[in-house]
Amino acid sequence: MSNKSLKQITIMAVLIVWSAICLYPLLWMIGASLKNSQEVMQSYSLFPSETWHWGIFVDVWNKLKFFKYFTNSVNVTFFTLIGVNFIYSLGAFAFAKLDFPGKTAIFYGFLAMMFVPGITILIPLYLTEYYLGILNSHLGLILPMVNGAGPFAMFLFRNYFHSIPHEIYESAKLEGSGLFRIWWRIYFPLSLPAVATITIMNFLGSWNTLVLPMVMLTNKDLFTLPLAVMLLDSGVFRQWNVLMAGSLISIAPVILVFFFMQKYYIQGLSSGAIKS
Amino acid sequence: MNKRKEMVAGYAMIAPAILLYLMVGLVTLLFSIWIAFQHVNAGSLISSAKFAGFDNFKDFLWGGDSVATGMFFSAIKNNLIIAASLIVIVIPLSLVLAVLLQNIRWFAKGFRTIFLIPMVTASVAIFYVWQGIYDPAGALNTTLSAFGLDALVAKNGWLGEINTALPAIIAQTCWGAIPATLILYVAGLQSVDTHLYESADIDGATALQKLLHITWPVLRPITAIAVIMTINGAMQIFDNIWLMTKGGPAGSTQVVNVLVYQDAFASGKLSRANAMGWTVFLVTFLFSLISLKALRSKT
Numbered sequence: 001m002s003n004k005s006l007k008q009i010t011i012m013a014v015l016i017v018w019s020a021i022c023l024y025p026l027l028w029m030i031g032a033s034l035k036n037s038q039e040v041m042q043s044y045s046l047f048p049s050e051t052w053h054w055g056i057f058v059d060v061w062n063k064l065k066f067f068k069y070f071t072n073s074v075n076v077t078f079f080t081l082i083g084v085n086f087i088y089s090l091g092a093f094a095f096a097k098l099d100f101p102g103k104t105a106i107f108y109g110f111l112a113m114m115f116v117p118g119i120t121i122l123i124p125l126y127l128t129e130y131y132l133g134i135l136n137s138h139l140g141l142i143l144p145m146v147n148g149a150g151p152f153a154m155f156l157f158r159n160y161f162h163s164i165p166h167e168i169y170e171s172a173k174l175e176g177s178g179l180f181r182i183w184w185r186i187y188f189p190l191s192l193p194a195v196a197t198i199t200i201m202n203f204l205g206s207w208n209t210l211v212l213p214m215v216m217l218t219n220k221d222l223f224t225l226p227l228a229v230m231l232l233d234s235g236v237f238r239q240w241n242v243l244m245a246g247s248l249i250s251i252a253p254v255i256l257v258f259f260f261m262q263k264y265y266i267q268g269l270s271s272g273a274i275k276s
Numbered sequence: 277m278n279k280r281k282e283m284v285a286g287y288a289m290i291a292p293a294i295l296l297y298l299m300v301g302l303v304t305l306l307f308s309i310w311i312a313f314q315h316v317n318a319g320s321l322i323s324s325a326k327f328a329g330f331d332n333f334k335d336f337l338w339g340g341d342s343v344a345t346g347m348f349f350s351a352i353k354n355n356l357i358i359a360a361s362l363i364v365i366v367i368p369l370s371l372v373l374a375v376l377l378q379n380i381r382w383f384a385k386g387f388r389t390i391f392l393i394p395m396v397t398a399s400v401a402i403f404y405v406w407q408g409i410y411d412p413a414g415a416l417n418t419t420l421s422a423f424g425l426d427a428l429v430a431k432n433g434w435l436g437e438i439n440t441a442l443p444a445i446i447a448q449t450c451w452g453a454i455p456a457t458l459i460l461y462v463a464g465l466q467s468v469d470t471h472l473y474e475s476a477d478i479d480g481a482t483a484l485q486k487l488l489h490i491t492w493p494v495l496r497p498i499t500a501i502a503v504i505m506t507i508n509g510a511m512q513i514f515d516n517i518w519l520m521t522k523g524g525p526a527g528s529t530q531v532v533n534v535l536v537y538q539d540a541f542a543s544g545k546l547s548r549a550n551a552m553g554w555t556v557f558l559v560t561f562l563f564s565l566i567s568l569k570a571l572r573s574k575t
Binding site for chain 1: 279282283285286287289290292293294296297299300301302303304305307308311373376377379380381382383387388389390391392393394396397398399400401402404405406408409411413414415451456459460463512514515518519533536537540541546549550553554556557561
């Protein structure tokens with residue numbers, strides 16, 4: 001065997017081992033959700049040895065109201081994504097193309113917020129929401145999440161708009177298009193790759209977010225999926241199969257979206273680093 | 277006239293972003309600084325506020341409340357242990373994996389997808405799985421005894437014993453933190469100009485010389501970013517610890533954010549918790565600056 005193929009085989013072996021480590025918890029989750037509750041901690045095999053208990057998913061979805069929690073998560077995530085993409089695309093267009101007093105100062109003042117970590121302002125945010133009367137509402141989750149995503153989205157959109165040739169803007173203006181129209185009909189459609197990046201980054205973030213709803217929501221009917229999964233664990237003894245079925249329902253959308261949009265996700269991660 | 281129109285349009289376009297920023301961002305931020313210097317009661321906030329000077333900070337920094345001080349410093353210590361462990365484990369491991377990904381001839385994309393899974397699934401769901409793995413009857417103990425390593429088995433579960441809980445948390449955190457760093461290095465390695473390697477080969481450069489003079493200059497700033505990201509992540513850690521241990525057993529995995537959360541929302545000490553939040557923020561910021569300086573000054 002040549003030296004080169006030996007090297008390739010060694011690399012392959014290491015990568016396969018690491019893949020197994022990455023995938024094991026997910027496979028364990030799938031396996032445990034299909035076992036009965038005694039079998040989970042007693043059997044060595046990852047998947048059930050005899051019957052596969054699919055029924056548990058139906059129970060979790062219907063009896064444990066996961067349909068409702070799922071809808072809540074979709075609701076919160078959807079409006080967060082809409083807000084982030086439209087508000088900051090519009091703002092970035094102004095920062096990239098228009099001229100107005102205080103532009104640079106406002107832009108950097110806005111970006112500076114990025115450095116303040118979430119938990120530092122969590123307590124005053126709770127109080128602010130209390131005074132605004134939006135505690136225990138989905139709006140109370142959406143607004144801070146949109147704002148939290150703001151600096152990164154604004155930065156990405158502005159860079160993207162800068163990379164579009166200025167002639168396009170000039171000729172649209174000569175044709176007499178209004179500024180809002182230029183943004184909506186030309187710049188927003190041209191920036192769809194940036195929209196995709198921002199969408200996937202914030203989809204994962206808002207879908208999995210935990211502390212914010214933990215603090216802001218007490219009404220169980222409004223719970224998002226992470227909190228709903230925690231509800232499954234509130235009994236005296238833990239039913240692993242139920243807990244894992246709920247867990248799987250809660251992360252399945254994230255995994256699906258990731259597989260279809262991973263190119264944009266990777267771009268987002270890399271550009272996030274360049275930003276900092 | 278045209279200028280004026282542009283100005284009005286400009287302000288109108290940034291208005292939604294700025295309004296939101298003022299409402300849940302800036303006002304909240306100023307509110308937060310103000311509260312840190314007040315005595316407030318949980319029930320009637322603003323009306324009960326009394327100026328406290330540095331009392332809230334004294335409580336947990338200089339033994340104003342000796343229990344709080346003890347808890348705060350042991351939590352900070354755990355954050356720092358986690359940060360140091362992550363830097364030592366995550367960064368080299370990510371670099372090695374990125375180099376291997378760069379050199380594999382088949383399935384590079386497939387591997388990269390799989391390697392991102394820990395980050396994508398980082399949620400309540402996956403933390404429960406890790407609890408299951410660390411359970412007294414869980415996969416880790418079972419595997420250890422299957423290999424005859426009964427001495428290593430944690431009888432109360434890996435998260436249930438004071439000596440093993442923090443290492444177990446760190447292992448799980450590393451697992452979740454590698455993807456982000458890995459992607460940085462993958463992007464970095466791809467941006468290295470391959471022509472430079474070819475001309476270095478013609479000049480007869482050794483592998484070490486190529487590493488030092490071609491690869492490392494590209495990877496150094498990336499490493500700086502990775503270190504800062506890691507420090508920030510370790511100081512901000514909350515979700516996985518809250519789910520898996522809530523800081524226990526006996527405070528052995530307590531970290532600052534869990535303490536802030538408990539102090540504010542379980543004990544009702546809103547202003548003290550807020551002061552803690554700010555202290556951690558400043559400490560994190562300081563560490564980030566130091567590591568940035570250190571990695572910049574090295575040639």
